[in-house]
Amino acid sequence: MKQQKAYKYRFYPTEEQVQILAKTFGCCRYVYNWALRERTHAYYQRGERLSYEATAQRLTELKKQEAYAWLNEVSSVPLQQSLRHLDRGFRNFFEGRTDYPTFKKKHGDQAATYMATAFKWDGKTLTLAKMDQPLSMVWSRCLPDGATPSRVTVSKDPVGRYFVSLLVEEEITPLQVTPKMVGLDLGLKSMVITSDGHTHGNPKFFAKEEKKLARAQRKLSKKKQGSKNRAKARQKVANIHARIAERRRDYQHKLSTTIIRENQVVCVESLQVKYMVQNHCLAKAISDVGWGEFVRQLEYKARWYGRTLVKIDKFYPSSKRCHDCGHILDSLSLDIRHWVCPECGVAHDRDINAAKNVLAAGLAVSAFGEAVRPGRAKARPGKTR
Ligand SMILES: [Zn+2]
Structure with a gap:
């Protein structure tokens, strides 16, 4: 039986990759939040449910405007995937599985998803669109032999660590039947x-960590806006969360x-x-x-x-x-x-x-x-x- 399975690895980006990813994450977040506003207006003002296709069409229009030309500096694939991601969020909401989608924050997890058209995989290395060099990944577990990722998601957690998750199709053998x-x-x-x-x-199990978290959050709230100490305190909170x-x-x-x-x-x-x-x-x-x-x-x-x-x-x-x-x-x-x-x-x-x-x-x-x-x-x- 074939199943889709994701393999997640840590990687260490080069200085250039850090720049490209920062831009890509920022654009993905922007597009996601923009589309969320568009869909919210449509829904609450006109009772209309915008489809993925409708938002994709609007994005194409948006990118033609000079004021939004910067959206063209990153691969278009992750931007479309952000719209897909939002679309799934809305579908889950309409079917009663989750709450209404919320805006993505600058300090939260950052992510960008690339489909096969936007990355190169040679069986050993992964190179993303707009990048010259492959990602330097830590192969903490083996990919199944001959696996070819159909989709990869790059993410950065609030602590500043980078991960890449490869979605591959894999043959999974059912376990032996047990009477239990x-x-x-x-x-x-x-x-x-x-x-x-x-x-x-x-x-x-988490009570101790939670106490630490509460303490760190209290400290953060007392630090002055925009100060270096505040940034440090925020990092600490993020570390504990992670x-x-x-x-x-x-x-x-x-x-x-x-x-x-x-x-x-x-x-x-x-x-x-x-x-x-x-x-x-x-x-x-x-x-x-x-x-x-x-x-x-x-x-x-x-x-x-x-x-x-x-x-x-x-x-x-x-x-x-x-x-x-x-x-x-x-x-x-x-x-x-x-x-x-x-x-x-x-x-x-x-x-x-x-x-x-x-x-x-x-x-x-x-x-x-x-x-x-x-x-x-x-x-x-x-x-x-
Ligand atoms: Zn009884």
């Missing part, structure tokens, strides 16, 4: 609780791989993170554990390796239902970790009981398709790492 099945519940104390009673991860994000991503990838390897069927609740994050006491814990991203990883890894991921409707009362007798409590407040079923007298650990219910409901879904309404399980072609 598991239900997962999102816990607040541990990240993931499985129906067989294992707990994985702990948001406290470290937290990296550790979280690493952790999620390891865990999702392990769970998919070990189980044939994995059942999860398709929690709508968006709604839960509005509830403030839960907000931090949930954004911490990044459930949405975790489920996304399970989804594409399941597809790669021939496993089944079943998503359960969010209204399924997995916590309040006694797994042993099916009795459903009227309410169960968040601080209650253990409870005894008033019907059958079985003592439950809140999270393990919920995970068992998720597994049972998931199996019902995959067997009958109707017993529990499954969440939107739209398979989207893999965007991965």
Whole structure:
């Protein structure tokens, strides 16, 4: 089975490449924000949804104006890709998956995407449009033999490190079938609780880093605008952000791989993170554990390796239902970790009981398709790492 897979490497640009990339990032950001304004006006003033093609057409017009001639100094491909990227953002918004797209900031992550027409790949080196020399990459892992990237994304994080991500098509062999099945519940104390009673991860993992982050942010807010010390303080905040994000991503990838390897069927609740994050006491814990991203990883890894991921409707009362007798409590407040079923007298650990219910409901879904309404399980072609 062929799957798209992304390989990400760090690289060290030459002085010239730094200049070209800075210009390209700036133009991509400008085009993205410009198109976001165009689409927002069209949507709120005329109720019109601009398509990707419409924005691309307007960009062509814009570039003909003298005042915007500087947009022609960089490769046009990444600019078009910025419009595509925004278009995906809008589509996700209209389909209820994400919030309205927001403006890209100068101090955030910078990125530019090149399609095959805008880079050269000779099997060993990668040269981007407008550049004379190939990128000096650190080959931290091997690309599959004979792989040819169809798309590459260059990025610079707020800490100032450069990365390039190569999208390649790869043959992935499904794993051997196993009889094991598991239900997962999102816990607040541990990240993931499985129906067989294992707990994985702990948001406290990040608590220390978060304290450091808060301290650094406080310091930053006290520094004078435009001062050197402010720039330094901002760099420090960015460093901590990058470290937290990296550790979280690493952790999620390891865990999702392990769970998919070990189980044939994995059942999860398709929690709508968006709604839960509005509830403030839960907000931090949930954004911490990044459930949405975790489920996304399970989804594409399941597809790669021939496993089944079943998503359960969010209204399924997995916590309040006694797994042993099916009795459903009227309410169960968040601080209650253990409870005894008033019907059958079985003592439950809140999270393990919920995970068992998720597994049972998931199996019902995959067997009958109707017993529990499954969440939107739209398979989207893999965007991965
Ligand atoms: Zn019971």
